[in-house]
Amino acid sequence: MNDFQDDFQDRALATTARLRALFPATPLQHNDYLSQRFGADIWLKREDLTPVRSYKIRGAFNAMRKVRKDNPEQDLFVCASAGNHAQGVAFVCRHFGVRGVIFMPVTTPQQKIFKTRTFGGENIEIRLIGDYFDATLKAAQEYCVTAGGHFLSPFDDLNVIEGQASVAVEMLEEIGTPPDVVILPVGGGGLSSGMKRFLDRVAPECELILVEPKGGASLTAALAAGEPVTLPQIDSFVDGAAVARIGELTFEVLKHVAPENVVLAPEDRICVTIQNMLNVEGIVLEPAGALSIDVLEDVADRIKGKRVVCVTSGGNFDFERLPEVKERAQRYAGVKKYFILRMPQRPGALRDFLAMLGPEDDITRFEYLKKSARNFGSVLLGIETSDADNFVILTEKLNATDFTFRDITNDLALTEFLI
Structure with missing residues (x-):
């Protein structure tokens, strides 16, 4: 592509040097916990530690600098x-x-x-x-x-892409020998296309694994179609990477990525990763910032024994979202479920149901949905427990009685309406 000339490497290096007027290079930190867990030499490129807690400052700086250089009056x-x-x-x-x-x-x-x-x-x-x-x-x-004015695109801009490439420049400067694998998130494609363009030139032996949220897999859709397509709907939970359409310019670089090198991360599992990194490592990551760590278990066989860099792209996490993160993490882990229980309207029915609960089962939601039924009443139940196997025991007990029930935990339409 003509817009990505042979001097992209030099321009990325120059941009990285100019960024030092704004902030020092973000740290590349070895992570013992993840390394031991996955049997690899895992490092985190901490983009969540820029002054704005994300890599976006890089592209914005480079684009604005170049516009003002060409047009000082702007x-x-x-x-x-x-x-x-x-x-x-x-x-x-x-x-x-x-x-x-x-x-x-x-x-x-x-x-x-x-x-x-x-x-x-x-x-x-x-x-x-x-x-x-x-x-x-x-x-x-x-x-x-x-x-x-001059409109600054978040990703589909050549100068933004060039600015985001500075993440790769710093990474190589900090680690010395190029890593075997780099794992990074992809939304609109600014970071991934910038890093890929630079690494293809200076470290072609380095394998790139790109991660998309399952509910916003615009790159996966574009690779299947051979061109950018607009997703009919997206799950906006991973708001830093859930993009309905990959950029035109960024796809020119990413269209050569092998489909097996694009991994999808389920939103609920990302919540488990956010909690894990906060509780174990004290690292605060937003959903998009946790993507590269979240998929380590999906690629565990591919990275075993290798040196791996995960780009943690952002840490702008609103702690008011913590209850939602906890809820989604519990549902993914199978320790929280929602049921609609059809309970016989007879004396002692509620007591009989409560007797089926184990010592570690806790009712977190109990709400009658229909109060006019003569013989049966429907109840919305939320139950939390310490071990997913406890639900196997509970459902076996329910199946042996005259209670009927429906597990609606993964029924998005019902849970969004009722919960």
């Missing part, structure tokens, strides 16, 4: 983002002393709005427009045209 930059890109743009606007207008959906959590405003200070204006991101993006682009 002092208005516009973006649409509800998360890490907004914070990166805000930080860089203050660094260069330019104006930034950041469009965010009305539904953006106050924590993210506050952090974006903190990073940008008086240099930025935040506009809350649209219930959904598509409306926010449209408003931002329309404003950009009328106000004469």
Whole structure:
């Protein structure tokens, strides 16, 4: 592709050097816990430790620097983002002393709005427009045209891609000998295409494994179709990587990735990984930032005995989401389930049911769904236990009685409506 010239390597190196005016290289840390668990030499490239707690600052810096170099009079930059890109743009606007207008959906959590405003200070204006991101993006682009600003894409921009390649530059400088495997998340493709482009040139023997959230696998869909396609719907839980359509420019680089090197991570399992890294290692990761660690168990046979670098892409985790993370982690681990129980309307029926529960079974939800039934009543039950095998015992006891039940734990339509 003509836009990715032979000097991409040199430009990535130069960009990395210029980034030192903003922040020192993020650490590459050996992780004993993961290394022992998976029988490999595992290192974490801690992008969650940039000033804005994600790698997005890199691409925003490089893109803004190059625009101002070509057009010094340009002092208005516009973006649409509800998360890490907004914070990166805000930080860089203050660094260069330019104006930034950041469009965010009305539904953006106050924590993210506050952090974006903190990073940008008086240099930025935040506009809350649209219930959904598509409306926010449209408003931002329309404003950009009328106000004469420069729109900063979160990933589908050559200068952004070049800026994100600095993660690979630092990694090689810190580790010395290229690792055998690099595992990194992919959303719109800015980070993955930048790192792939650089590593293909300087360390072609290094294997790349890309990770997508299962509910937002836009690269997987594009590889199957041979071109970027728009997913009809996505699960927005992994908000830093759940993208409905891979970038056009980024796919030009990623279209050569072998499908077996793109791994999907289930959202509920990512919650287990977030909890695990917080409780065991004291590392706070957002869902997208945990992707590269989460899939280690999927590729355990491929990485055994090898040197592996996992890119932890961000740590902007809103702790108000912790109850949801715990809930999803428990459901994935099989220690929390939801049932609709059809209970006979007779004296002692409730006592009979409670007697079936084991000593480690705890009722966390009990709600009558239908109170007009003459002979039976439906109950929404939430049960939490210490071992998934306890549910096997409970269901065997229920099957031996006149109670009928339905496990709705994995029925998304019912659980979203009822729970």
